[in-house]
Every structure is written in structure tokens, then in C-alpha cells.
Amino acid sequence: MSSGILTIGDLSKATGTKVETIRYYERIGLLAAPDRTSGNYRAYGAKDLGRLSFIRRARDLGFGLEQVRELLGLSDQKQRSCEAVDMIARDHLAEVDRKLTDLKALRRELDSIIRQCGCGTIAECRIIEALAPIDPNGPVK
Amino acid sequence: MSSGILTIGDLSKATGTKVETIRYYERIGLLAAPDRTSGNYRAYGAKDLGRLSFIRRARDLGFGLEQVRELLGLSDQKQRSCEAVDMIARDHLAEVDRKLTDLKALRRELDSIIRQCGCGTIAECRIIEALAPIDPNGPVK
């Protein structure tokens, strides 16, 4: 490939994004379909690489694809207030915090159950017991 | 419905699992297909409710469906050592810990970026800047 032209593999290596994922992003409109070589290979430019880098970074920070799309749209509007960007980021941070809270609660309970496991037979397994329905008529059947 | 027979809606309400999800569990073999009423309604019994409760609790603790399937299989083997159960639970706890670590790192970085946002225009937005590609030729274009 000649100077300035990048293949999909080049972009993949440069950003740590799989080739298939890059094609996926093109399909859903996150990336523009580039010109093609005579061999029908995608011919990307530096701007495409830049845009994919943005997407990769945002994804790594946990932003959903629609949020990434919005951020990309906003990033082109230089004179506009960045209030909307701030909002997207804060909403996302709040969501991350919710997930953290849930996961911590889950971990606490799971850890507690595991610690109680004396590990004899299934009949006396505290883990199974914790999951099994409470039987009002006696031991778990 | 007569005594002892439970509808899918009964199970749904008793376990907080959606009707559609219960049908899904039947389809993938986690729940046995019950007898039907003359009106073709599913006719569940107490054992079915118990099994669904187990599934629900395990799911709430974050176990994947295949892990739930294994746990269910093990729970029937009373005389067997609960070592396998212990293993599944510990593997899962390790996975939860990995997720927690990743999520915490993500949160730290996201929080840091947000705090730097002075919120003027997009051109000077620290969030967008953090996502944008590094331009060796000068300011982000």
C-alpha cells in the first residue's frame, strides 16, 4: 500500500480494534465507508484512524455506542458549549457507580456464602443450601 | 386453576422472573416442560417453583446460565462431595473480583477526566480532548 493509505489491518493494529469490529462500526455508521483500492481493499486515511482512536478510547471508558456517536457529533462543533458532553460523561459515571454498588453487594453475599462452605457432601453444602428453596416441611429434599 | 397447580404467571410472581424468561428457561432446558391443562396452559407443581427459585437466586448472584445448569445437576447428587460446587462458586467469585477491579480502574479514569472539565466550549473541552487522537502537528483539529 502506498504512502498515506492505511488498510483495515493497519487501523486494527494501531488501535487494538479487531478488523471485524471495524467493519461492524462502518456498518452501523460510526465510521465512514472509505474509498477502495483497485483490489477492493478499504483505503483509510489519517482522519479515519483518528476517529477510530476516539471510538476505541470512549469504548474503553465504558461509553455505549450511542453515547460514542453523540460525543463524536459534539466533538465537531467547536464553538458549542461542552455542557452536553459533560452531561453524557456524568450520566455515564453515575451508571458506573450503580454497577459498582450492585457488584459490591453481590460480591459480599457470594463471599459470605462461600466462607460458610465446609465442603463435605452436597447434602450439607452451604452454597447449595443458600440457593435452594426454603422448605417449610423440613430439610431440603 | 385448581389446588397444587401453578400457572406460569404464579411462578413469575413468586420468583420475580418474567413469564417470557420462564419460557426461555424451558426452551434452553433449564426448566422441564410441565404438563398442560385442557386449555394448553402450563401446569406447574411445587418442585418446578423450587427449581425456578434456585435459578433466580443463582442468577441474582451473577452465575451464568451454564453455571446454574451445573449447580442444579450437582444439587441432586446428595452423597457427592461438594468440591465441584465450591469450585464453581470460587471461580465465579474470582471473575466478580476481576470485574470489580476493571470497573474501579475505569471509574477512576473517567472521574479524573470529568473533574478536569472546565466546561466552556467544545474546542477546549477536556473530555473531548482526552478522547481525541494526539495530534503531533499542533492543537486537535
Place this chain on the structure above:
DNA sequence: ATTGCACCCTGTAGTAACTATAGGGTCAAC
């Protein structure tokens, strides 16, 4: 020129765990 291998292409389906919808039947209270 030929070969071999890494890479590229499109199209399609699968992953995990649900969830929603369309269109139609059942049941029980009124």
C-alpha cells in the same frame, strides 16, 4: 512466472441473557 501465506472481501449466523411483538386462544367474573 509460480507459489505460498498473510491479508482482504462479503454474507451470514452466533454469543449471552434476555425482551418485545404479533396474532390468536383461555378463563373467570360479571
Place this chain on the structure above:
DNA sequence: GTTGACCCTATAGTTACTACAGGGTGCAAT
């Protein structure tokens, strides 16, 4: 009989990828 809640099957969608299958291209080594 009517009505509204519930039930049924079939199919497709959600999110963000990921994995083929089958075939074409490019380039270095021979």
C-alpha cells in the same frame, strides 16, 4: 354473552461484538 387478564407460539430484536464460510488480492521468495 362480554370483558379483561392471562395464556399460547413464533419470530425478531437488544447490545456489542465475534466467528465462520468461501473466495479474492498482494507481495516476497523461489
